[in-house]
Amino acid sequence: MDMRTPLGKVRGLGSAKDGTEHFWRQRLTAVSNVFLISFFIIFMVLYAGAPYQEMIAVLHNPLVAIVCAFVILSVTIHMRLGMQIIIEDYVHGEIGKVALLILNTFFAVVVAGAAIFALLKIAFAG
Amino acid sequence: MANVTNNRPLSPHLQVYRLIPTMAMSILHRITGGALYFGTLLVVWWLIAAATGEEYYNWVMWFMNSWFGRLVLFGYTWVLILHMLGGLRHLLWDVGYGFEKEFSTKLARANLIGSIALTLVVWVIGYTIR
Numbered sequence: 001m002d003m004r005t006p007l008g009k010v011r012g013l014g015s016a017k018d019g020t021e022h023f024w025r026q027r028l029t030a031v032s033n034v035f036l037i038s039f040f041i042i043f044m045v046l047y048a049g050a051p052y053q054e055m056i057a058v059l060h061n062p063l064v065a066i067v068c069a070f071v072i073l074s075v076t077i078h079m080r081l082g083m084q085i086i087i088e089d090y091v092h093g094e095i096g097k098v099a100l101l102i103l104n105t106f107f108a109v110v111v112a113g114a115a116i117f118a119l120l121k122i123a124f125a126g
Numbered sequence: 127m128a129n130v131t132n133n134r135p136l137s138p139h140l141q142v143y144r145l146i147p148t149m150a151m152s153i154l155h156r157i158t159g160g161a162l163y164f165g166t167l168l169v170v171w172w173l174i175a176a177a178t179g180e181e182y183y184n185w186v187m188w189f190m191n192s193w194f195g196r197l198v199l200f201g202y203t204w205v206l207i208l209h210m211l212g213g214l215r216h217l218l219w220d221v222g223y224g225f226e227k228e229f230s231t232k233l234a235r236a237n238l239i240g241s242i243a244l245t246l247v248v249w250v251i252g253y254t255i256r
Contacts, residue, residue, distance in 0.1 A: 027217065027220060030213045030216070030217060031217070033210070033213070034210060034213070034214065037206060037210060041203070041206070041207075041248060044252075045248055045251055045252045045255070046255070048190075048199075048252060048256075049187065049191060049256055052176075052180045052183045052184060052187075053180075055176055056176060059176060068173075072169075075166060075169075076166070079159070079162065079163045079166060082159045082160075082163070083159075083160070083163050086156065086159070086160060111166055111167070111170050114170050114173075114174060115169065115170045115173050115174075117177075118170070118173035118174045118176065118177035119173060119177075121177040122173075122176055122177050
């Protein structure tokens with residue numbers, strides 16, 4: 001009789017040995033993106049084209065700044081995971097694949113880092 | 127040996143499939159995901175502009191307000207909403223629902239129509255309140 005739980009059986013499986021982690025993180029950020037992107041679209045509808053001072057004042061609000069940071073984090077994690085799948089599906093040469101996977105992570109980190117820095121600068125320094 | 131392989135059934139290829147709604151929306155989901163990957167640069171550009179200062183921010187706003195900028199942002203909105211609705215479809219499948227042939231086809235159509243409708247709603251509201 002097999003006493004192992006379904007989850008226990010799949011943990012650590014796959015060629016990268018991380019089981020369902022990739023799938024789970026993709027879904028987790030998909031769910032958070034639904035709420036965060038909805039916020040972002042509404043925010044943009046309300047403030048796109050607003051004068052500079054007004055935009056800075058809104059981004060200065062801690063609640064707006066925090067949620068914007070969540071938007072960036074959730075989106076960059078999600079897009080990195082998604083692009084990883086696309087690369088793994090279509091790029092078969094080992095060197096090219098690994099190079100693109102590295103670039104993919106770098107791109108996501110640079111995008112997230114730059115955006116979060118900008119948000120913090122506005123929030124703290126104006 | 128040549129005769130044996132000659133008469134084997136061939137596995138269907140992209141060229142012999144008729145493109146059906148679920149297939150079209152499947153590849154569109156991936157294409158829009160890839161586009162949004164680079165579209166994130168627009169968001170970062172806007173945030174960096176706001177953090178840099180008034181002069182640069184106004185220049186970026188001038189660009190985004192131009193007909194070209196608006197076209198890009200309109201496309202970005204549509205792609206974003208299309209991918210989001212596609213994602214909701216995926217979440218539905220993940221919990222085990224929506225695999226029936228008729229229903230999944232309807233859902234694929236609804237995904238496309240819904241994305242266009244929602245994009246128009248967002249932009250009409252945007253133009254109305256500005």
